[in-house]
Amino acid sequence: MIKRLIFFIITSVILSVTAGYCQDVRLTGQAKQVVMVGETFTLVYTLNAQGSGFRGPNIQGINVLSGPNTSQSSSVRFINGSTTMSITYTFTYLLQASREGTFDIPVATVTANGKQITSNKLSIKVLKNSNSPGTQYKGSGNQNQGGGSQPGVSAGNANDVYIKAFASSSNPLQGEGIVVTYKIFTKVPIAQINISKLSSFSGFWSQNLMKENDKLQQTTQVIDGEQYIVADIRKIALFPLKSGRLVIDPLELSCVAQVRRQTKTRTGDPFFDDFFNDSFFNSGIANVEKNLKSNPLIISVKPLPEEGRPADFSGAVGNFTFHSEVDKTRLKTNEAVTLKCTVSGKGNIQLIDKMDVVFPPDFESYDPKVTSDIQTSVSGISGNQTFEYLLIPRKPGKFNIKSIRFSYFDLEKRRYVTLTSPEFDLEIEKGSGESGAAMTYSGANKEDIKYIGSDIRHIKDNNFRLTRTGARFFISTGFWLLLIFPALVFLVFLILWRKLAARRSDTVLMKNIKATKVARKRLQKAEEFQKSGNVDNFYVAISQALWGYLSDKFSIAMAELSIESVHDALVRKNVSETIIAQFIETLNNTEFSRFAPGEKNVNMERIYNEALEIISKMERELK
Amino acid sequence: MTGIKHFLVFLLMLSVTITGYATMQRDNVLKGNKAYSAGTYSVAAEHYKKVVDAGYESSELYYNLGNTYFKLNDYASAILWYERAKRLDPGNEDIDFNLNVANTKISDKIEPLPELFYKRWFNDLVHVFSVDTWAMMCVCMFITGLFGLVLYMASRVMVLRKIGFWTALVVFSLTIITMVLAWNGYNFTKSASEAIVFAPTITVKSSPDDKSTDLFVLHEGTKVRLLDDISGWYEIRIANGSVGWLPNNSLEKI
Numbered sequence: 001m002i003k004r005l006i007f008f009i010i011t012s013v014i015l016s017v018t019a020g021y022c023q024d025v026r027l028t029g030q031a032k033q034v035v036m037v038g039e040t041f042t043l044v045y046t047l048n049a050q051g052s053g054f055r056g057p058n059i060q061g062i063n064v065l066s067g068p069n070t071s072q073s074s075s076v077r078f079i080n081g082s083t084t085m086s087i088t089y090t091f092t093y094l095l096q097a098s099r100e101g102t103f104d105i106p107v108a109t110v111t112a113n114g115k116q117i118t119s120n121k122l123s124i125k126v127l128k129n130s131n132s133p134g135t136q137y138k139g140s141g142n143q144n145q146g147g148g149s150q151p152g153v154s155a156g157n158a159n160d161v162y163i164k165a166f167a168s169s170s171n172p173l174q175g176e177g178i179v180v181t182y183k184i185f186t187k188v189p190i191a192q193i194n195i196s197k198l199s200s201f202s203g204f205w206s207q208n209l210m211k212e213n214d215k216l217q218q219t220t221q222v223i224d225g226e227q228y229i230v231a232d233i234r235k236i237a238l239f240p241l242k243s244g245r246l247v248i249d250p251l252e253l254s255c256v257a258q259v260r261r262q263t264k265t266r267t268g269d270p271f272f273d274d275f276f277n278d279s280f281f282n283s284g285i286a287n288v289e290k291n292l293k294s295n296p297l298i299i300s301v302k303p304l305p306e307e308g309r310p311a312d313f314s315g316a317v318g319n320f321t322f323h324s325e326v327d328k329t330r331l332k333t334n335e336a337v338t339l340k341c342t343v344s345g346k347g348n349i350q351l352i353d354k355m356d357v358v359f360p361p362d363f364e365s366y367d368p369k370v371t372s373d374i375q376t377s378v379s380g381i382s383g384n385q386t387f388e389y390l391l392i393p394r395k396p397g398k399f400n401i402k403s404i405r406f407s408y409f410d411l412e413k414r415r416y417v418t419l420t421s422p423e424f425d426l427e428i429e430k431g432s433g434e435s436g437a438a439m440t441y442s443g444a445n446k447e448d449i450k451y452i453g454s455d456i457r458h459i460k461d462n463n464f465r466l467t468r469t470g471a472r473f474f475i476s477t478g479f480w481l482l483l484i485f486p487a488l489v490f491l492v493f494l495i496l497w498r499k500l501a502a503r504r505s506d507t508v509l510m511k512n513i514k515a516t517k518v519a520r521k522r523l524q525k526a527e528e529f530q531k532s533g534n535v536d537n538f539y540v541a542i543s544q545a546l547w548g549y550l551s552d553k554f555s556i557a558m559a560e561l562s563i564e565s566v567h568d569a570l571v572r573k574n575v576s577e578t579i580i581a582q583f584i585e586t587l588n589n590t591e592f593s594r595f596a597p598g599e600k601n602v603n604m605e606r607i608y609n610e611a612l613e614i615i616s617k618m619e620r621e622l623k
Numbered sequence: 624m625t626g627i628k629h630f631l632v633f634l635l636m637l638s639v640t641i642t643g644y645a646t647m648q649r650d651n652v653l654k655g656n657k658a659y660s661a662g663t664y665s666v667a668a669e670h671y672k673k674v675v676d677a678g679y680e681s682s683e684l685y686y687n688l689g690n691t692y693f694k695l696n697d698y699a700s701a702i703l704w705y706e707r708a709k710r711l712d713p714g715n716e717d718i719d720f721n722l723n724v725a726n727t728k729i730s731d732k733i734e735p736l737p738e739l740f741y742k743r744w745f746n747d748l749v750h751v752f753s754v755d756t757w758a759m760m761c762v763c764m765f766i767t768g769l770f771g772l773v774l775y776m777a778s779r780v781m782v783l784r785k786i787g788f789w790t791a792l793v794v795f796s797l798t799i800i801t802m803v804l805a806w807n808g809y810n811f812t813k814s815a816s817e818a819i820v821f822a823p824t825i826t827v828k829s830s831p832d833d834k835s836t837d838l839f840v841l842h843e844g845t846k847v848r849l850l851d852d853i854s855g856w857y858e859i860r861i862a863n864g865s866v867g868w869l870p871n872n873s874l875e876k877i
Contacts (some may be wrong), residue, residue, distance in 0.1 A: 361840045362824055395730065395842065397823030456721040459690050460683035461656050466648055469680040472812075474758035474805045482762040490769045497776060 025049040025112050027119040029057075029105065031095070034125045038291065040065060040096045043105065045119055047089040051112035054091050061103040062124065067093030097126040161186040161257050163233065163294045165199075165248070171300045174243045175317030175348050176411055177380050179209065182234040182251050182294055187226060189258045193233065196291070197252035203301075204238040204246065205351060209376050237381050239317075239348040243303035250294040259286045304409055308416050312356050316408035318347010322419035324404055329424065332431035337391050341368075341404060341421070344384030347411070350374060355387045357404050362395040393428040400425055508555045515552035519545045519615050523608070530604050538604055539594035542611050546587055549615060553622070563587065579614070579621050586610045648674045652684060659687065664694040682712035682753075689721060698728045699844040699875075703819040706846065706877045710812045713750030729844030735862035749807045757805035761798055768794035818857070818874040820845045827867030831856030838867045847874065 031043040045054075045068070056068050068091040077084045091108070105122040161184065168179040184193070210232065221230045233253070240246060304317070324341040331337055341355050350372055359365045366389070374383035393399065401424040410417045473479050522545035529538035551558050554569045563584060570580045589610060593603040655670030671688040685708035692700035705722040712718060738746075752760070771794055774787030820841045829836040831853050841847070841861070850866065851858035857874055860866045 360824070361826075395824055399824070456690055456693050456724050457717045459656060459659050459687040460717075461660075462683070464652075464681050464683040466652070466674065466679040466681050466684065469675075469678045472758075472809065473755040474809050479758050479762065483765055486766045486769050490772065493773060494776070 025115070025117055027051075027108065027110050027112075027117045029108060029119045029122050031105070031122055031124060033123070034127060035097045036127055037097050037100055039289070040094060043067070043093040043095050043122070045091040045108050045110075047091075047110055047112060047117070048086065049089070049112040050087055051089050051110040051117070053109075053111040054089075055109045056091065056093070057106045057108045057119075059093070059095065059103075059105055061099065061101060062105075062126070063096045063098050065094040065096050067091070067095075069093075097124070100126050100128050102126070160188050160259075161190060161255070161290060161292065163251065163253065163292045165251065165294045165297050167248075167297050167299060170298070171302055172240060173302050173317065173409070173411070174240050174304050175315055175351075175409065177237050177239050177318070177348060178299070179380060180234075180236045180238055180248060180297065181232055184231050184233050184255075184292075185221070185223070185228045186231075186257070187228055190255045191258065191287075192256045193253055194255070195233070195251065195253045199248050199251045199294075201236070201238055201248060202246075203242055203244075204240055204248075205348065206239075207237045207350070207374075207376055207381055209235040209237050209380075237376065238299075239351065240299065240301040243301045246299045246301055248297040248299065250296045252291065252293045254289060254291045257288045257290050259288045305415075310405070310407040310416055310418050312405050312418075313407040313409070313416060314352070314354070314356075316343070316348060316352050316406075317411060318345055318349065318408060319410060319412060320345030320347060320349070320406070320408050320419070322406040322421065324421035326401070326424050326426070330427045330429070331393070332429050333393055333396055334431050335392070337393070337426065339389040339391060339401065339424070341387045341389075341406075342384050343386075343406060344382075346380060346382040347408070349381060349383055349385050352385050355404060355406065357389060358402055359389075359391060360393075360399040360401070362393060362397075363399070364392040364394060366390045393426065396428045396430045398425065398427055511552035511555070515549050516615070516619055518552065519549040522548065523612055523615075526608060526611075530608060535604065536594075539590060539607075542590050542607055543587075543594065545615070546583075546590065546611060549618075553618075573622070575618070575621055579617055583614050583618065586614045648677055648679050651677075652687075655687065655691075659691055659694075664691050667691045668695065680711065682708045682715060682718065684708075685711065686715075686718055686721070689718075689725070693721065693725055698725050699819055699821050701725045702729070702844050702846065703875055703877060706817065706819065710877065712753050713808065713811070714752065725844070730842035731845040731861075733845070733862040736864045745807075749804050749811065752804075752808075754805050754808040754812055757801050757808055761801040761805055764794050764798040764801060768798060816849045817877045818847055818849055818859070819877065820847060820869070820873060821875050822873040825869060825873045827859070827865075827869055828856075829867060831858075831868045835868075839865060841869075846877075849874075849876070 026048055028046045029043065030046070032041045035041050043059075045056075047054075054068060054070070071090050071092070072088070073090075074085065074087040077086070089110075091110075102123060102125045105124065107121055108119045110117050110119075163182055163184045166181045166183065168181075169176075172178045180199075184190070218229050218231045221228050234251070238248075320343050322341070322343055324339065327338045327340070339357065341357070343349065343352055353370070355368065368387040368389045371386045371388070372383065373386075374381060403423045404421040405418055406420075407416055407418040409415070522541050526538050526541035526545065529535075529541055547558065547561055550556065550566055550569070551561060554573060556565065556569055566587070567580060567584065570583070586607075589603075590607055593607055651670045651674045655667045655674075658664070658667035658670060668688065668691045671684060671691060674684060675688070685704045689701045689704035689708060692698075692704060702722065702725045705718055705725060708718045709715070709722065768791050771787045771789075771791030775784050775791060776787075778784045778787060820843055823843050825841055826837045827839050827841055829838050845861065847857075847859040847861050847869070849857050850860055852871075855871050856868045857871060858866065859869050859874075
């Protein structure tokens, strides 16, 4: 870097010094004076000093293709011990004359040594382009304009040199390759073939068939009695991408034809004439620049037939073979396996860009590596296209890669052909180092990794019960019995209970109804005993009548009866207190009179009446 | 008289045979447990399998078998036996825990469709007890209810009658509820409508046909619900609701 800087400083110092010495700083414009319409030519400004700030001319009427392009050269000369250094700046324009006429190119300016330097003006004459001779270069020979010589008519003859395009087929099928050849036909030697405009092959996929060293192999051909030298300029394989009318526009080139001038020196002496007019002496050769244009080609492309077109057809047309293989069929998880599919043959092979392969989902697959080995020859394109798929199985098991189908349109058989590969059965075993990898894998795949590394709980070691398989208590006979049996027991109980209750309620009711009757009967008996003077029996009858009435009427067992319980029972039955008191008094009186010493007959009449009265009262009260 | 004697002798012999057989299976279980504890899992599995093949079942036995397969790294079988154990004892926490652990070991992670909340609650309730426990409760409730009724009808004391009436009402409702729960649990146990995938990797098809479209891929150990069964194929539904067909031999019913 520093070196370079030093060099730069030194150079610039020297240059500036030199420039200082250089008195005559000039900017010179140079260009052809006469050009043809369409011809490209250069306009060069030369500055013999170091300059900057070049301002080009305002060129009108002539197209500027490029420029100004600046270049610089310097030279150091040692002559007789003195050192001269010169420096040249050139500013170059590439111009193209677009129309006839005379055009002035105004001055250009540049700043050198602090001064502004102006160039000369130029005038360029543009002539009409015709098939007549173009700009004539001074050839190696003398071009004798006068002296009775005349320009060779042959040099202007359009048939002297021309190019022509040929198509191997003008109505191919879509995808069928055709070869387009551009040939140059010439009767004169030509040099410097420059293709100025290539055809654009829109609607085609193209492949150049000619290598550089193949160029211009010449043959001779006689056309209409004239001998031509023919050379292939370009040879291109074209594969139509769509059907219909496709136009290949013409190729344009420029070349320099070396036109021999029949400069006849008329000396009048036949010997000399012959002598000087032979090829050796008559070296009047003109270099004529010619622009040539080929014919356009019209290709009508037929579509491929619809019928029998396989669903997986992707446009391959030609004649192919198909082969696929896997490098191994038994492998472990996370090992790689390669599936290789090769299509080889002749046709639009480079247009085959993918294979329809379906891999098992547990395989990690990558985009295929596509390698093409294409040979281009004059007859067309052949070779093979290889797709290499790298697969990594992630899970053990048996997997199957379904057969791969490749369909193309066979040009010879004129129908679609489908080639299939065999199926591949892959057996994937668990890899040895799999546990770690699989763990990572599952860990990456799952949300919860909290259980990884944990263990299951221990087995049940207690004395558990084994049952027959499928034996269930639910819905079993035992279950239904356990439900039905208590229900039956309950039903039986219900029935018995009902009966018992019915019977009991009957006796109570009957007693209640009969109570008054029974009491009256007993009182009647007592009356009989009174008349017959049977005192003891009389009191028993009265007592029975009273107690029995209470027992029956109020459903109180005889054994439970006492003066106290009678009182409670009657109160509960809402019997009025006075009647209760009277009833109890009667009872007391009866008991008293029965067991009292003395005359018992006296009270008999009174007790009887009291008993009769209180029962009647009670009856009324209870109604 | 002699007939009855013969019958009794027959019953005695039968019971001896049955208990003898059961004792043999007991021994097998104990041997299995011992082998498991010793770490010889394949031996343990053999012993347990013998008991199962002899026609005995128990949630604990299935659980132990699941553990054994887990230790043998056969996660699909482990899950199958855990699921079978779960059917017999749905609420068991140990079974659930180990089943979860086993499920982390398999490849497929399926996001289950959320169940309606009341369905989930109901299912949880059904699985609190085993079917037979529910059935026993049902019977007990029924009998208690009958006693309540008897009390209501027979008692002369007002308080007792009231207690009897309400007991009967509440307990009979509980009888019906437990009956329903037992029935649901029973259906869950009985229906073999779930299965475990046993093929290492299998592609679920769109119809019961090898040539039909591949839908998705399942791996060993995934639980599927069986919907239909046609000529060697099961229609299956996985937890996220996706439906497809699998060949019979790739599945093992729970």
